[in-house]
Amino acid sequence: LCTLFVYKVSTSVPANPEKENCETAIPKVASPEAYIKHPLQNKWALWFFKNDKSKTWQANLRLISKFDTVEDFWALYNHIQLSSNLMSGCDYSLFKDGIKPMWEDERNRRGGRWLITLSKQQRKSDLDQFWLETLLCLVGEAFENYSDDVCGAVINVRAKGDKIAIWTTNYENKEAITHIGRVYKERLGVPPKVIIGYQSHADTATKSGSTSKNKFVA
Numbered sequence: 097l098c099t100l101f102v103y104k105v106s107t108s109v110p111a112n113p114e115k116e117n118c119e120t121a122i123p124k125v126a127s128p129e130a131y132i133k134h135p136l137q138n139k140w141a142l143w144f145f146k147n148d149k150s151k152t153w154q155a156n157l158r159l160i161s162k163f164d165t166v167e168d169f170w171a172l173y174n175h176i177q178l179s180s181n182l183m184s185g186c187d188y189s190l191f192k193d194g195i196k197p198m199w200e201d202e203r204n205r206r207g208g209r210w211l212i213t214l215s216k217q218q219r220k221s222d223l224d225q226f227w228l229e230t231l232l233c234l235v236g237e238a239f240e241n242y243s244d245d246v247c248g249a250v251i252n253v254r255a256k257g258d259k260i261a262i263w264t265t266n267y268e269n270k271e272a273i274t275h276i277g278r279v280y281k282e283r284l285g286v287p288p289k290v291i292i293g294y295q296s297h298a299d300t301a302t303k304s305g306s307t308s309k310n311k312f313v314a
């Protein structure tokens with residue numbers, strides 16, 4: 097199999113092989129860096145939601161594609177629209193392969209989310225940067241020992257104010273949730289005096305007003 101990766105740097109025969117140094121006489125083997133894509137710890141799936149009111153919420157959710165290397169992440173990221181260019185009502189979701197970006201998934205059922213709510217002005221100043229940083233936290237496994245608790249992240253583009261959230265698997269895992277919240281807030285550069293909240297999906301799904309109560313804050 098190794099020979100598959102061996103290639104000749106020069107195919108020309110040296111005029112006087114005796115005088116050539118060894119390096120040019122031996123076919124070069126490319127360094128693995130040159131041809132192996134850099135694997136990510138997890139495989140990820142990017143989903144898109146478009147608000148078509150004639151369809152159910154689930155029917156509006158579409159898988160865009162999956163990736164498991166650094167190179168394929170950037171290829172996909174560079175290929176799609178920035179969130180700030182999407183129509184209001186659209187979402188992107190990035191979830192670990194095998195977890196659907198919905199409350200009903202077995203890995204989300206008992207879970208919740210760290211929610212970043214943005215003002216209307218922040219669409220221009222912060223939205224795309226915050227979402228990219230969120231994606232990098234996920235694919236780069238920024239939450240160390242607690243990365244297993246992470247299911248994915250969602251960005252909601254909304255006229256009333258955009259939202260970004262990291263979804264975790266169990267709202268009872270206090271240690272994991274507080275660690276993830278602390279690191280996430282730091283990575284986004286949210287000032288310490290600005291408080292972010294974590295809510296369970298169960299509360300979000302059954303809320304009557306526009307907000308559900310925080311189980312944790314960071």
Ligand code: MGP
Binds near residue numbers: 197198199200254306
């Ligand atoms: P939303 O898209 O998460 O937020 O939920 P939005 O549009 O800002 O609305 P708000 O209620 O938070 O102010 C909008 C609606 O989409 C919900 O009320 C549900 O009807 C539906 N919905 C959202 N999610 C994440 C789910 C889900 O995971 N499963 C199902 N079945 N419906 C969902």
